[in-house]
Amino acid sequence: MMDTKPDSLVLRWISRLVFLLPGRAAAKMAEFSHTEYGSGLDMLAATALTGSRARRRLYFQHALDELEHARLFRERASALAGPHGRALAILADHARVVEHGIHTKEPLFSTMEEPEFLAFVWIHERNGERQFRTYADILKADAETSAMFGRIFVDERFHVTYSRTELDRLGQPERVRKAVWAIRLRRLRDAWLRLGHVMGEGMAWLWLSLAYLLLVGPFSLVASVSERRGGGLVAVEEAPGLAARTAQSQG
Amino acid sequence: MTAVLGISALYHDAAAALVVDGEVVAAASEERFSRVKHDSSLPVLAVRACLARAGLTMRDLDRVVFYEKPLRKYERILVSHVLTFPRSLPAFVRSQLSWLTDKLWLRDRLCTALGARPSQIAFCEHHLAHAASAFYGTDLPEAAVLVVDGVGEWATTSLYRGGEGGLQRLGEVRFPHSLGLLYSAFTAWAGFEVNEGEYKLMGLAAYGEPTRADDVRKLIRLDDDGGFELDLSYVAWHHSSHRSTTARFDALFGPPRHPGAPLDPTTPEGKRIADVAASIQVVLEEALLGLARGLHARTGLPDLCYAGGVALNGVANHRLLTEGPFRSLHVHPAAGDAGAAVGAALWGWTEVLGQPRPAADLKPGLGTEVHRDAVRALLDDLNQRYVELEDPAPRVAEDLAAGRVVGWHEGRFEWGPRALGHRSILADPSVPDIRDRINAKVKFREPFRPFAPAARAEEAARLCHLPPGGEQPARWMVMVAPVQEGVADRLPSTTHVDGTARIQVVDDALVPAFGRVVDAFTTLTGTPAVLNTSFNLRGEPIVSTPLESLATFHRSGLDACYIQGFRVEPKA
Ligand SMILES: [Fe+2]
Ligand SMILES: [Fe+2]
Ligand SMILES: [Fe+2]
Numbered sequence: 001m002m003d004t005k006p007d008s009l010v011l012r013w014i015s016r017l018v019f020l021l022p023g024r025a026a027a028k029m030a031e032f033s034h035t036e037y038g039s040g041l042d043m044l045a046a047t048a049l050t051g052s053r054a055r056r057r058l059y060f061q062h063a064l065d066e067l068e069h070a071r072l073f074r075e076r077a078s079a080l081a082g083p084h085g086r087a088l089a090i091l092a093d094h095a096r097v098v099e100h101g102i103h104t105k106e107p108l109f110s111t112m113e114e115p116e117f118l119a120f121v122w123i124h125e126r127n128g129e130r131q132f133r134t135y136a137d138i139l140k141a142d143a144e145t146s147a148m149f150g151r152i153f154v155d156e157r158f159h160v161t162y163s164r165t166e167l168d169r170l171g172q173p174e175r176v177r178k179a180v181w182a183i184r185l186r187r188l189r190d191a192w193l194r195l196g197h198v199m200g201e202g203m204a205w206l207w208l209s210l211a212y213l214l215l216v217g218p219f220s221l222v223a224s225v226s227e228r229r230g231g232g233l234v235a236v237e238e239a240p241g242l243a244a245r246t247a248q249s250q251g
Numbered sequence: 252m253t254a255v256l257g258i259s260a261l262y263h264d265a266a267a268a269l270v271v272d273g274e275v276v277a278a279a280s281e282e283r284f285s286r287v288k289h290d291s292s293l294p295v296l297a298v299r300a301c302l303a304r305a306g307l308t309m310r311d312l313d314r315v316v317f318y319e320k321p322l323r324k325y326e327r328i329l330v331s332h333v334l335t336f337p338r339s340l341p342a343f344v345r346s347q348l349s350w351l352t353d354k355l356w357l358r359d360r361l362c363t364a365l366g367a368r369p370s371q372i373a374f375c376e377h378h379l380a381h382a383a384s385a386f387y388g389t390d391l392p393e394a395a396v397l398v399v400d401g402v403g404e405w406a407t408t409s410l411y412r413g414g415e416g417g418l419q420r421l422g423e424v425r426f427p428h429s430l431g432l433l434y435s436a437f438t439a440w441a442g443f444e445v446n447e448g449e450y451k452l453m454g455l456a457a458y459g460e461p462t463r464a465d466d467v468r469k470l471i472r473l474d475d476d477g478g479f480e481l482d483l484s485y486v487a488w489h490h491s492s493h494r495s496t497t498a499r500f501d502a503l504f505g506p507p508r509h510p511g512a513p514l515d516p517t518t519p520e521g522k523r524i525a526d527v528a529a530s531i532q533v534v535l536e537e538a539l540l541g542l543a544r545g546l547h548a549r550t551g552l553p554d555l556c557y558a559g560g561v562a563l564n565g566v567a568n569h570r571l572l573t574e575g576p577f578r579s580l581h582v583h584p585a586a587g588d589a590g591a592a593v594g595a596a597l598w599g600w601t602e603v604l605g606q607p608r609p610a611a612d613l614k615p616g617l618g619t620e621v622h623r624d625a626v627r628a629l630l631d632d633l634n635q636r637y638v639e640l641e642d643p644a645p646r647v648a649e650d651l652a653a654g655r656v657v658g659w660h661e662g663r664f665e666w667g668p669r670a671l672g673h674r675s676i677l678a679d680p681s682v683p684d685i686r687d688r689i690n691a692k693v694k695f696r697e698p699f700r701p702f703a704p705a706a707r708a709e710e711a712a713r714l715c716h717l718p719p720g721g722e723q724p725a726r727w728m729v730m731v732a733p734v735q736e737g738v739a740d741r742l743p744s745t746t747h748v749d750g751t752a753r754i755q756v757v758d759d760a761l762v763p764a765f766g767r768v769v770d771a772f773t774t775l776t777g778t779p780a781v782l783n784t785s786f787n788l789r790g791e792p793i794v795s796t797p798l799e800s801l802a803t804f805h806r807s808g809l810d811a812c813y814i815q816g817f818r819v820e821p822k823a
Contacts, residue, residue: 041286044286044798044799044802047633047798048796048798053632056632056633057632057633057634060633060798060801060802063802064802064805064806067802067806068806071788071806074790078511081511082511085509085510085511087511088510088511091790092444092447092510094287094288094289094290094790095287095290095291097287105285105292105295105296201348204344204348205344205348208343208344208347208348209340209344211347212332212336212337212340212343212344213337213340216332216333216336216339216343217336217337219333219336220333220334220336220337229334229427229483230480231424231425231428231472231478231479231480231481232424232428232474232476232478232479232480233408233410233422233423233424233474233476233477233478233545234422234423234424234425234478235421235422236420236421236422236423238419238420239419240414240416240417240418240419241416241417241602243375243376243379243602244417244598244602244603247316247373247374247375247599247603248372248373248374249320249322249374250320250321250322250323250357250358250374251320251321251322251323251326
């Protein structure tokens, strides 16, 4: 399950140019590794939670695939990283699994009904597959990366088809259509929230930098004269139990 | 019934621990549920699991104790930024973003995220929580207590005396002078991930010689009383959020290793990194020995309890016991920040609520478990090929003797970073190439990280030079000891390049089922130890549930997987 990226011709060419930047392809592989891992976790949770034995097997296979894709992308990212540390920094940043908004404290499966969940899976898988095709095309000169994508496509095809089949089997056509639209709206809303978050952070940087210069600056003049930052062992004369008497205090 | 919940969160490894009527009944890291390595978010899932284990709800708790004093920590961060103006601008903005939106409103967040009431919530100083995890986890009536980590509020190293009246702080070294941060700085310089790669740096040290120890000593002044002071011109963690060393550091030790660069200690470049690793290891040990002697001189007590991230350095722990003044060493098994959740809960129980000391006897299996019937249903549902065994130990022994590598999932999962026989990958340590096989097919990890041998106490003493008092830390796999003559040839896959091993003493009081596996294997083959490594793939947390064990099993080259007495076979 991936983020949507429109795959119009223009964007494809932009992607192509961006990928020429050093380290960019590796960084993208590293990001994919996290999203695939997050998808794997969601499918593993669905495996545990679904009431259907048939779908439990499908979800489990799906989970194994995504977790394996995560490993493949991780390996490719490491191999392509070269002297550009960005991809490795992304790989090391495990919190990114959560930041993608796909994996949260509550498993995706338990936040919606199963038809909605399947609609979600189907849309994400379909978009993901398209997105992968774009990148596979851009990176086709690299034999090993192409081979990896080739292997992944087989799985992705299966994810798209089985989720659609199960979706159609599970819901009335009307309900399926509603579910698909609800998920599309949800994805738009998520994209909007992400944009808002980025803008908010940008503003916060501006204000906090100003606060730093205006408030921290003058303080530092006074402090640097009076403060000593020596090391060594500082003896503490403290009666036992003192800490317990101030347990409620945060400071 | 009296119950206290301890919480560690929002810095490194988040965790929750529950003490009911003086006993630690459940404890787990959040990463074991969220499956996000080193998950530092509020441990909602771990709390839920702990409460479920005891059949309690949030309302039943007498206290919820957080593992640090957030405002004191905030003060430290502000003061550091003030003192390093204007270099600290990016670090200031980054830290304010998380403090102003999140960490400053901790009491509220604990209430909304966990459903606690404000009156339930208490805050324990960070090092006090570490100290409590080490001291109240033993049945020692009194002991010297040492805490060494990166940093808490201000303290980076603390000395305590534990006794009838509780834990009494005797002295501390304050930020930015920190042994933990210094070791992590070398970890980053060597191209390893901080908070993850410290083990690797320690493992790499075995390939090097401490030829640069005098250079490392330029960074640190060791005092006679055990204290120390760093030369801050070499380090940057007090004003930078993304660098821990300065250009002066690089000028002294050479350029840092790129994280993706190959690391082969037989090449000159690899040797350069390994020599620096060996040098910081030696100097760290000197500093720790100084602290131990200082603490011993102040307290006159013969036993040492020890926690904080640095206490996971098993090589240093061996030296502390062999060359230090203490007769025994008790390291909390989750010595890092996760362990402070247990400490916070135990402190809340004894010192805040004034209850008698817990009856001690911390067990490794404090996580969740799934009943056999549920496992059988899962295996059937997923169409797995399996056999059910009344006692799986003899069959495991046969598998291992035949050179197979197996997954082993039994009972509640372990507390702390080590697999002690509840969620393990097992193999025959006498097979020469098994280490490479496990690395290539299962763990996908660096070849210079050794695996551990697990053996009964008598055998462990024949395999390794365990110092007096060494059995205790070895039961929790927190000590690395030199192997005896000839052992390196007999057990090549669990002996490190420098002739040491992270030996696990297998004790029925802690891991009885795993003990039967070790016995069965020893009886069958005459080999006195089993290779034991954690059940996870590279970069992932150790497995918790049977489903996760299955998923890991089918993605690895394991030959069989034992889950609660079921022997599962790989897919045909
Ligand atoms: Fe995938
Ligand atoms: Fe997929
Ligand atoms: Fe700590």
